[in-house]
Amino acid sequence: MDKKIQKGKIQTIKKLSGIAAKNSANRTVSVIINYIRVHPIYKKRYIKSNKILAHTEEDIVKGQKVTITPTRPLSKKKAWKVIEVGK
Numbered sequence: 306m307d308k309k310i311q312k313g314k315i316q317t318i319k320k321l322s323g324i325a326a327k328n329s330a331n332r333t334v335s336v337i338i339n340y341i342r343v344h345p346i347y348k349k350r351y352i353k354s355n356k357i358l359a360h361t362e363e364d365i366v367k368g369q370k371v372t373i374t375p376t377r378p379l380s381k382k383k384a385w386k387v388i389e390v391g392k
Contacts, residue, residue: 318374320388325369326356333358333383334365336373361387 327335340353358382359373370391380382 311392320371320374321357321385322370323357325365325367325371327379328365332361334361334371334387336371336385336387338382357385358383359385359387362392363387365390 323338372389
C-alpha cells in the first residue's frame with residue numbers, strides 16, 4: 306500500500322481492485338469487488354461482493370480490471386476514483 310504523511314502521522318492509502326461491470330453512464334464505471342469471507346462457526350469460505358460506482362476520465366470496457374481509491378463525494382452514490390486500468 307502507498308503511504309501518505311499528514312500532520313506528522315503516516316497513513317496508508319486504501320486501494321481496492323475489481324472488475325468493471327458497467328460503463329453506461331458518462332465518466333462513471335460500476336466496479337464489482339469480491340471478498341472471501343469465512344463463516345465464524347462452520348469455517349466455510351464464501352464470496353461476498355460489493356458494487357461500487359467510481360469516477361473515471363478514461364474509456365473502460367466491461368470486464369477490465371481496475372484499481373480504485375476513495376475520494377471526496379462526487380455525487381449521491383459516487384465517492385471513488387479509478388487510478389489504474391488493467392487488461
